[in-house]
């Protein structure tokens with residue numbers, strides 16, 4: 001038991017994420033390019049940003065007329081997200097919890113997840129993600145492409161421990177989903193901790209409306 005809980009508290013826990021967020025803004029404050037590109041053609045509705053971090057994507061969506069909820073395990077990140085929304089003069093509902101604890105009847109027109117840190121060991125987490133998309137809604141999941149596994153392991157985490165692009169792709173049954181985008185897209189590398197990531201692995205899928 002001990003070993004398991006130690007492992008959880010090393011890299012995946014809310015406390016570990018709060019530590020990582022430290023005392024100063026970690027991300028750029030700009031919305032992710034792939035969000036801007038993939039959402040441009042959608043009519044605003046309800047949206048959930050999973051692992052919203054400091055909230056730039058959620059704030060951008062709210063500015064575009066979406067009714068947004070931003071969910072994250074890090075209270076520190078959410079405090080910054082809340083401040084960003086206030087500064088922008090938009091309303092966003094912030095949920096301080098893990099995706100695995102999302103209400104079962106939750107259904108959004110858009111569920112976006114950028115650079116997810118969802119443990120694969122929790123097999124149900126992908127189901128929670130897919131179930132959160134309303135019929136006729138869109139799922140947008142974006143990973144970093146070409147992750148340097150050696151480098152990641154040197155930084156103390158294994159990318160294969162987390163839900164990968166291919167895991168989500170494999171979970172989308174053709175009966176229920178139309179895959180609209182699945183592949184690599186260039187990205188202007190931001191400054192700061194994400195600066196070495198130049199390519200996104202984008203997955204956009206539309207949930208069919210049942211007859």
Ligand SMILES: C[S@@+](CC[C@H](N)C(=O)[O-])C[C@H]1O[C@@H](n2cnc3c(N)ncnc32)[C@H](O)[C@@H]1O
Nearest residue numbers: 017027051052053072073074098099114115117
């Ligand atoms: C790599 S960051 C990405 C942040 C943001 N989406 C962005 O694009 O900048 C991953 C985020 O997922 C959050 N997170 C970790 N475990 C989570 C979980 N089980 N459910 C929801 N969010 C989680 C972390 O606190 C962190 O903010």
